[in-house]
Amino acid sequence: MTSKDVAEYYKTQDYHLHDTTTVEQIVEAAVKMRAEEQSCPLNYCKGSFWRYDPDLGYYKRTCHSIIQLEISEILPRIYTESGAREPRRIRQKATSQKIKATISWLETRLGLQEMDANTAIAFKNGTLYFRNICWELGEHSPSNNLTYGIEADWVEDADCPPMFNEFVRTSYGLAWLNMLRGVFAYHADPRYGCSVITMIIGNSGTGKGVTERLLEKMYSKESIGVITSGFRDLNSPEKVSQLVVGKRLIALPDLQGHQDGLGAILSLTDGGILTARALYSNITRQFVFDGRVVACSTQAPAMDNAGVGMTRRLLTLKTLDRRLESGLLPSDGVALEMMLHNEIGALLSWSLQMPEQEVKDILKLKDPAGLLQEVSLGYESQMDSVRIFIDCSLVPSESTCVPDTDYLYKAxxxxxxxxxxxxxxxxxxxKRMR
Structure with a gap:
């Protein structure tokens, strides 16, 4: 509903302010009445308002400015009566002070501690519920409190879409098809916590960016946080508030150079607590991120202590050195993305029917061919400069003489x-050498 439609709706309404009610209570009742009539409930969670879209089956983030505009339409419709013999109506004025006070009231009254608590996924043609060890398609419901959905139809008993199969063959090799299926299942299925970073490594033009943007197509634009520099961008509560709070996907489309300040990114993937604070505010809050993280790079990013904990958090997909020729897929990247996007419903339907244990194995870097472990071990040494030094510059010696530390560090x-x-x-x- 547009702002013009909202204004037209409230023009037909009048609200009498009695001695036993307040302006804030009347605004709350008016907002709830419109929500009930138009099947678009309003919630407040994690610093944002969320309005339910009955056509999509999930709540969409609603800017404070939109709520302020709605309140400014309601306030002039509130009146008190003055005069006993000939009562006349005195209207409220939509002042910034009243709007601010009403916003605070709605934040309190409509506030929810958590959303997305149900094991459900909204598709365009219904909501998918996990029942009796399988997915079942049912009706949309605002009680699910979902804040994201797939803007495509669920396809029962779907097979791997032909264009996606061809894309995997030409960009990764068909040996990677099952791993990519598990990756898409992990990104779509809310039952899996955020345990890994999907890391896509490959030369320019081999399909890594297409894969990353295809993962982005699973989410609405407002639920994606894009980081253009590196992991360090998340090392402040203000940045966490801007890029992580309320997001379902954190994307790093071009991760390059030495990466340090890994504290926040590690917390994203192990259920750790993150601290967020809005700009120019002294109020902080703690939360656990339950979305997904994807990153792209032309080579393994260098970082300290990669062998200790970072590589086990990276689910690394490696493209072919050069994309293979195809008679089915367009060479133009934009046309290719559009073609694959048209298959997103069938792709996710096929992925979500993957056995749960197989998905969990992939998240633990286990696959029958051993490709994930092989790639992970290969990149682990590249990400850790100390490990490269040990592997390439030191040789075993029978001597008990310990080399000088300064000499080793200079080398x-x-x-x-x-x-x-x-x-x-x-x-x-x-410390690492010891």
Whole structure:
């Protein structure tokens, strides 16, 4: 419903302010009445208002400015009566102070601690419910409190879409088809917590960006947070508030260079607590991120202590060195994305029917061919400069003489200069060498 429709709706309404009610209570009742009549309930959660869309089956984020506009339409329709013999109506004025007070009231009265609590996924033709160890299509319902959905139809007993199958063959090789199916199941299925970062590595033009944008097509634009620099961007409560709060997907489409400040990104993938604070506010709040993270790069990003905890959090997909020729797929990237987007409903329907244990195995980097572990181990050494130094510059010796630490660190820094990487701090280097 547009702002013009909202204004037309409230023009036909009048609200009498009695001694036993307040302006804020009347506005709340008016908002709830419209929501009931038009099947569009309003909630407040995680610092945002959410309006239910009955056609899509989920709540869409609603800007505060939209709610303020609605309140400004309601306030002039509120009146008090003055005079006993000939009562006349005195209308309320839509002042900024009254609007601000009413917003605070609605935040309190409509507030929910959590949303997306149900095991359900909204598709265009209905909501998918996990019942009796399988997915079943049912009616949309605002009681599900979903804040995202798939804007495509669910397809019962779907097979792998032909264009997607061809895309995997030409960009990854068909040996990767089952892993990609598991990745899409993980991104679509709310039963899996955020346990890994989907890391797509490959040369330019091999399909990694197409895969990343296809994952983005699963979500509405307002539910995606895009980071253009690196993991360090999340190392402040203000950035977390801007890029993570209320988001279903955190995307890093071009991750390059040395990555440090990994604290927040590690918390994203292990159920850790994140702290968020709005700009120019002193109010902080803690929450656990339950969305997904995807990143793209032309090479394994260098980072400290990659072998300790980071690589087990990366589900790494590797494209072919060069994309294969195809008589079915267009060479133009935009046309290819559109073709694959048209299959998104069938693709997710096929992916969600993948056995749960197979998806869990993929999230643990287990696959029958061992491709995930092979790729992960190969990139692990590239991400960790200290490990590269140990593997490439040191040889076993029978001597009990321990090399001088300063000498080792200088040799390590020379290697980093040669690789174009940033050397870690001397204390960290000594700790890792021990």
């Amino acid at each position: 390590y820094k020379l290697l980093c200069m040669h690789l174009g990487d940033k050397a870690c701090h001397r204390d960290n280097f000594v």
